[in-house]
Amino acid sequence: MFFRRKTVPIEAPSPAAAADEVSPLARLRSRIDEAQLPHHVTEAALRELEKMEKTDPAVAEYSVGHNYIDFILSLPWNVSSQCKLELARAQSILDTRHYGLNQVKQRILEFLAAKTLCGKARQNILIVDDEEIARANMEHVLKKDGYNCRGAENGVEALRILAEDDIDLIITDLKMDQMDGLELLHQVNRVSPEIPVMMITGFATVTSAVEALRKGAAHYLGKPVNLDELRRTVKEVLEKKLFVEMGRGPTxxxxxxxxxxxxxxxxxxxxxxxxxxxxxxxxxxxxxxxxxxxxxxxxxxxxxxxxxxxxxxxxxxxxxxxxxxxxxxxxxxxxxxxxxxxxxxxxxxxxxxxxxxxxxxxxxxxxxxxxxxxxxxxxxxxxxxxxxxxFAGYTDREKQQIAQQFIVPRQLKAAGLPRTSIQFTPEAISRVITDYTRESGLRNLEREVADICRKIALLCLKADSHEQEVEIDGEMITRLLGPRKYFRDAAEGGAQVGIATGLVWAETGGEIISVETATMPGGGKLILTGSIGEVLQESAQAVLSFIRSRTREFNIRDDFFQDTDIHIHFPSGAIPKDGPSAGITIFAALLSLLTGRPARRDVALTGEMTLSGRILPVSGIREKVLAARRAGVRVVLLPRTNREAVEALAADVVEGIRITLIGTAAEAVDLVLESKAYILPL
Missing domain, CATH: 3.40.50.300 (P-loop containing nucleotide triphosphate hydrolases)
Known part of the structure; x- marks a missing residue:
């Protein structure tokens, strides 16, 4: 008995199935070939791929290598944003996004202006070829495109021109007397690696092209030169170089x-x-x-x-x-x-x-x-x-404008309140700034405005009146935020003996400090408290030595320090303090204590004081003046050597404050201390 075997036709695999049969390593190799990575990156990826081909996929090193090549392929080696430097647009963005900060905006616009002019400058091309006709033809074509061209017969002459002039691109022949194109390429890469070099030769081979590109050539063309191809290639190379240079910015x-x-x-x-x-x-x-x-x-x-x-x-x-x-x-x-x-x-x-x-x-x-x-x-x-x-701190006027233009609309939207129905009066914002915040920046101001908006949102929901118009004035600020958090201590406090007001700079900007002094029977010790650093301790020692050396000038008993201890305290002991700018403040407080003349609280001082009584310059003048304004100070004493910094202050920074420049400690005595002594001097 015979049985006929049934034959089933075998279908050809679909393209999708064939793609699935490609090994992961083959797919990786294909991705490496298509990625157009830099030469050294391609070599590293292929070396790792060769290791993977010899490794069992079950071994951990296989997945490590696979992830490594994936990471290499995902990096933006040649991908850049196409930047467009438009000065007017940049200025508009900076002005609409931020109020004030004029110095910062000016610096950014200067950077953009320099980059814009760099992009418009004519570029210089050096053509190196021992054939005068070929050199002249290339110069003629490239000059028509707006480039400045110079010629050289060989590599030696090219290096001399390179040392004399700024060159943006070198086009060189490969075979020349004295120094050939590859040697010139090597010298250029050593001296000026940022200058691209294009190779042109009549002996173009795959080997010579690969060698030239491997040594750093930007492009490789054969002779006779196609002038249209030359123009296109030169344009691409110079645009890429210009794009890289314009992309580089300062740190x-x-x-x-x-x-x-x-x-x-x-x-x-x-x-x-x-x-x-x-x-x-x-x-x-x-x-x-x-x-x-x-x-x-x-x-x-x-x-x-x-x-x-x-x-x-x-x-x-x-x-x-x-x-x-x-x-x-x-x-x-x-x-x-x-x-x-x-x-x-x-x-x-x-x-x-x-x-x-x-x-x-x-x-x-x-x-x-x-x-x-x-x-x-x-x-x-x-x-x-x-x-x-x-970035200096903001003045009250700048905070007012920023709150009206940016903070209030942003917080109203965050609270779900319509901007057309809720209105903050200038008085209300001013009350928040002066009574509920004391800072150089805007973070606490934004928090307080956000708190007000949330409270209003709750009131609107309870009254079921989302669209009702509400005007927020100064009295409503007090009802919503409660008692004020900050007081103008300097303005509201009277003159006291042994207490002086100083200006210092901290991470949070300018700050007001009080230097308090006291005497007690003892053996001539100087006690310093208030979490102070070494520089501040040395300033106090120098001030005490200066006063002891001028006891007759200040009408103080010569031997006061023999049977008396002096205690100098800086309040807010939990906050570390250090720096030389409190020297003149320590002097005013200590002299007030020893002479019995009260020190005015509405006069603030800052400056480093030497052992001879000279007042040295300090930094952070704008921040310190703003801190004085926030505290209600009326007179600020600054070192005379800071005159230029004072003259550079804007009018709204010094509004309501009289600034007096002093050069020695003696000049500050009558400005800070009242003439009448309320206690007998020691």
Whole structure:
């Protein structure tokens, strides 16, 4: 018996099924070939791929290698934002987003103006060829396109011209006498690596082209030269070079009190430059690996935050904000500040190496902006790499305008209240500023306005009247926020013996301090309290020695210190205090105590005092004057050497305050102390 075997036709696999049969390693190799990565990056990826081909997929190193190649392919090696530098648009963005900050806006506009002029400047091309006809033809064509051209017969002459003139592009022949094109390329890369070099030769081969490109040539063309192709290639190379140069920006450091708009100005800069914005906070950062990454020696290794953020944003030229750079820590895990030395240095960040990536990545196109409250906490080498822009505190008038234009509308919207129905009178905002906040920035002002809006929202819901018009005046502010939190101590306090008002600068801006003194029977000890630092202790010692050396001039008993202890106290002992600017204030308080002449509370002083009584200049003049205004001070005594800083103050900063410049401690005596003594001098 015979059985017929049934034949079933075999269908050809579908394209989708065929794609599924491609191995993961083949797909990785295809992605590497299509990615158009830089040459050194492609080599590193292929080396890792070769290791994977020899590794069992079940081994942990296989997944580590796969993730590593995936990470390389996802980085924006050649992807950049197309920035358009429009000065008028940038100025409009800065003005509409922020009120005041004129100095900061001016600095940003200056940066944009310089970049704009750089983009409009004519570019210089050096053509190196031993054939005069070929050289003349290329010069003739390129000059028509608006380029400045110079010619050279060989590499030696080209290097001489390169030393004399600014050259943006070199077009060179490969075969020449004395010095050929490859040797010229080597010398240019050694002396001026930023200048692109195009190779042109009649002996074009694959080997010579690969060798030229491997040694750093920007492009490779064969002879006879197609002039249209030459024009197009030159335009592409110079546009790319110009784009890279315009993308490079200075490392700015925004310094100032909290709440003065440092982060928001960074966002506005990114918007004005039409770039992506990245922000990472460095506060409390202690592990160096968080910035530089972990080495790929274990499965859980991760790249550093800088490279990881660039991968996430997808471009290699964002505006990158390093927030709170002054609060970086340091312990046994390394010093993160040392990593930033490389990141923020334009000479080094061209080849920044992340430990996980282990391939140089160009950070030169990134515009880094750092923010800090206290520059004294930043290491000097790191601070030297940044250009500082100071964000001063706002005046009451500026706060009034900012509240009306930005804070009130934003908080009304957050509370679900219509802007047309709720109106804040100028008196109401002024009451919030003076009675419920005392700061250089705007954060507490925004919190208080938000509190008012929430309370109004609750009242509207209870009354079921969402659209009812409400006008908020000064009396309603008191009912909504309760008793005022701050008093103008200096203005409302009378003159007292042994107590003087000083001006100091802190992280939060300018501050008012009181220096209190007292005497008691003892053996001539000087007691200092109030959580003060070494500099402040030395200032107190110098002031006491100065007074003891001038007892007859100040009508004080010569031997007062032999049987008397002197106690100098700085209130708010929980707050650390240090710095030289309180020297003249200590002098006024101590002299008031020893002479019995009350010190005026509405007169504030600041300045470093020497052992001979000279008053040295101090910093933070604007912040200190603003603090004096907030406290109701009427007269401010400043060092005479700060005259230029005083003259630069705006009219609304010094409004209502009389500023007197002094050069010696003796000049301050009659300005601070009243003439009548209420107690007998010692």
């Amino acid at each position: 700015l450091c925004f310094t100032g009190p909290p709440g003065t708009g440092k982060t928001s100005v960074g966002r506005a800069i990114a918007e004005a430059l039409q770039r992506q914005f990245v922000r990472i906070s460095l506060a409390g950062l202690r592990d160096e690996a968080e910035l530089r990454g972990h080495r790929r020696t274990y499965v859980g290794a991760l790249p550093g935050r800088i490279i990881a953020e660039l991968k996430k944003i997808g471009v290699n030229n964002p505006v990158f904000m390093l927030d709170e750079i002054d609060k970086i820590g340091q312990d046994f895990r390394g010093d993160p500040a040392s990593v930033l030395l490389e990141v923020l240095d334009p000479e080094q960040n061209v080849r920044f190496t992340d430990h996980y990536l282990d391939i140089p990545f160009d950070l030169s196109r990134v515009m880094f902006i750092a923010t800090a409250n206290d520059l004294s906490r930043i290491p000097a080498p790191l601070l030297d790499r940044m250009e500082r822009i100071e």
